[in-house]
Amino acid sequence: MKLLRLSLTLAAAAVPLFASAQSDSLSDTNMNTAADLSNPLIQEWDTLHGIPPFALIKDDHFREAMEAGFELQRAEVKAIIENPGDPTFSNTIEALELSGALIERTFRIFGNLTGTDTNSNLDALELEMSPRNSQRKDEIYLNEDLFQRVSAVYEARDELDLDQEQHRLLELTYRDFVRAGAAVPVESRARLTELNAQLAVLSARFGQNLREETKVFEMVIVDGADLSGLPSDVIAAARETARKRGHNDAWVFGLDRSSFEAFMAHAESRQLRRQLFDAYRSRAAHENDTDNQKILLEMARLRAERARLLGFETHADYQLATRMAKSPDSAEKFLLQVWKPGLARAQEELRDMRELAVRDGIDELSPWDWWYYAERVREQKFTLDTDQLKPFFELSQVRDGAFYAANRLFGVSFQRLEDVPVWNPDVQAFEVRGPEDELIGIFMADYYARDSKSGGAWMNTYRNASDVGREIRPIVTNNLNLIKPPEGQPTLLSFDEVRTLFHEFGHGLQGLLTTVRYERFSGTSGLPRDYVELCSQVMEHWAQEPEMLQVYARDYRSGEVIPDDLIANIGAAATFNQGFMTTEYVAASLLDLAWHTMTVEEAENVDDARAFEVEVLNGYGLLPEIEPRYRSPYFSHIFAGGYSAGYYAYLWAEILDADAFTAFKDSGDIFNPELAGRFKTYIMEAGGREEPEILYRKFRGKDPDIQPLLRIRGLADKVDTG
Numbered sequence: 001m002k003l004l005r006l007s008l009t010l011a012a013a014a015v016p017l018f019a020s021a022q023s024d025s026l027s028d029t030n031m032n033t034a035a036d037l038s039n040p041l042i043q044e045w046d047t048l049h050g051i052p053p054f055a056l057i058k059d060d061h062f063r064e065a066m067e068a069g070f071e072l073q074r075a076e077v078k079a080i081i082e083n084p085g086d087p088t089f090s091n092t093i094e095a096l097e098l099s100g101a102l103i104e105r106t107f108r109i110f111g112n113l114t115g116t117d118t119n120s121n122l123d124a125l126e127l128e129m130s131p132r133n134s135q136r137k138d139e140i141y142l143n144e145d146l147f148q149r150v151s152a153v154y155e156a157r158d159e160l161d162l163d164q165e166q167h168r169l170l171e172l173t174y175r176d177f178v179r180a181g182a183a184v185p186v187e188s189r190a191r192l193t194e195l196n197a198q199l200a201v202l203s204a205r206f207g208q209n210l211r212e213e214t215k216v217f218e219m220v221i222v223d224g225a226d227l228s229g230l231p232s233d234v235i236a237a238a239r240e241t242a243r244k245r246g247h248n249d250a251w252v253f254g255l256d257r258s259s260f261e262a263f264m265a266h267a268e269s270r271q272l273r274r275q276l277f278d279a280y281r282s283r284a285a286h287e288n289d290t291d292n293q294k295i296l297l298e299m300a301r302l303r304a305e306r307a308r309l310l311g312f313e314t315h316a317d318y319q320l321a322t323r324m325a326k327s328p329d330s331a332e333k334f335l336l337q338v339w340k341p342g343l344a345r346a347q348e349e350l351r352d353m354r355e356l357a358v359r360d361g362i363d364e365l366s367p368w369d370w371w372y373y374a375e376r377v378r379e380q381k382f383t384l385d386t387d388q389l390k391p392f393f394e395l396s397q398v399r400d401g402a403f404y405a406a407n408r409l410f411g412v413s414f415q416r417l418e419d420v421p422v423w424n425p426d427v428q429a430f431e432v433r434g435p436e437d438e439l440i441g442i443f444m445a446d447y448y449a450r451d452s453k454s455g456g457a458w459m460n461t462y463r464n465a466s467d468v469g470r471e472i473r474p475i476v477t478n479n480l481n482l483i484k485p486p487e488g489q490p491t492l493l494s495f496d497e498v499r500t501l502f503h504e505f506g507h508g509l510q511g512l513l514t515t516v517r518y519e520r521f522s523g524t525s526g527l528p529r530d531y532v533e534l535c536s537q538v539m540e541h542w543a544q545e546p547e548m549l550q551v552y553a554r555d556y557r558s559g560e561v562i563p564d565d566l567i568a569n570i571g572a573a574a575t576f577n578q579g580f581m582t583t584e585y586v587a588a589s590l591l592d593l594a595w596h597t598m599t600v601e602e603a604e605n606v607d608d609a610r611a612f613e614v615e616v617l618n619g620y621g622l623l624p625e626i627e628p629r630y631r632s633p634y635f636s637h638i639f640a641g642g643y644s645a646g647y648y649a650y651l652w653a654e655i656l657d658a659d660a661f662t663a664f665k666d667s668g669d670i671f672n673p674e675l676a677g678r679f680k681t682y683i684m685e686a687g688g689r690e691e692p693e694i695l696y697r698k699f700r701g702k703d704p705d706i707q708p709l710l711r712i713r714g715l716a717d718k719v720d721t722g
């Protein structure tokens, strides 16, 4: 059989991918149907920089491209196995790394679209295809003949003439096989495959249920008096939402995070705050078709069972084995190091708030009061209110601020591309170029919320970087969920939203700047969860530096630079409410570990998700006034995303980002060229080429220290209070 090699990087010709192949070899792969040639997903694209031709891609194209992709990779893998020559790095490890280009590309586009602009067709296809995709991987990793070839190359690794990156590719490929179960006894493999497929479906269903539950809820306000306390832009956005949803003379508040937080912090009506809060925290727990409680119980059980088959005591042990933290114990120990000072600080914050609440006739604060009274304390302490600050943070200026930081630190420039395909009219595309005008990649920003989009903020890619034979530069996306203002109005960000924009931009930069040879190591893909947040979180520090604010924080009406007293307030407010923020975050992280440090027997004994959650959190001493940042039924990071037994990772990575940024601060120059150069080389460009500990040490010249984290959060003085 003649193997058809896909090359997805071709720029110029708008020819079908298979046009150059002999027609008889097309028939070998059963793909010579007429439809193939009109399906844009199976073709090369003549779009600028190979950006997917979104307008041409119809929902129906995905199934066909997925089937073709499955088939093609099967043929590629078969060719590797049937290669008559002895297994070598090139004919086995590298060949495997390069296989599956069509299927990977198709799922990448599909995943991006279901996350940002989904519909019922795509949702149904996701449920159908996610188990097939998981089976595809099992077909590779549980293939005995293939594992034998991989093992043979691995055994001979010290005699092979491999460079550092090849060596790491070999080691990680071998490790992938072992972790996927290649060494599991044959009689258990069918069960393993079954578990993977079931978990893939449950996870997809979890995410869809949550999107649906978030979408359908609306709190309709008809009496203007109920809006009292809310900032004008929040009111305007609620008016617009009401209009779009067909409510006349009303205001509608939903459960997207921005709208929720704004309402909780400002609405004077305690009763409505409670109503919205209850709606938020009971999402996907209504014992209806979109309830996630049974799904997550099932997932916890199946994950425990899979871990046991793979030779681990629990799912967390399995997950953490390849992360920086190494074990659930060390992750928990670390969390508790921050949890205790966080709780002590939260108690102090509670005291400050009680004084104000008592004046309003409230003796006992409830979780739906925290945001509101924290905001009142903030105003009192820092004379800082949202309406006063927001005009300085207009979306395009904040984005340009992020571009400016990237330029000063890493020498890259961003140029808007007007006429390239986008998946939604709100998306903006940019060409990114380096100091020598060389192409770095494409950056696509999708900043607004919509019903067809998942909540939260994230970075993703349409294409990763690689350089095998031919250099391919990445196409990177950033997604936020900002409330879109009425036509003609500016988009004004809260400072939290500013930080989020810089955060995702940091991930984006790592995806863009990467210079690795193999896609496996490019940018953020494949990095350990507790390391991948370094590049994102470190950028948040620049967002609030006075030197940066003077550049990008300008009143959108007058161009006036943000005044010094507001800058000072932003700095002082950085440690404000950190007791609460630390506590709600660590509570969710501990909950995540609790779900995933159960043995099979333990997991089988849990039949009430809420009761389990309460018991765990009470056990750690969570205050009754604070909810965990996520209750389990909407904890999509761990049940629908890639963060299971890994939500702690953000705080873990904060050890690194706080320590890294401290290096810049201590040098007296936040754009210190020498440090920025090392950060670019060893962190941004290197991706996953080496172990994170090694790369970090190369950048910093030493191991990271936890003190900067505690200091920056304002918790350092609470460490010994228990």
Ligand SMILES: [Zn+2]
Residues within 6 Å of the ligand: 503, 507, 533, 536
């Ligand atoms: Zn992140």
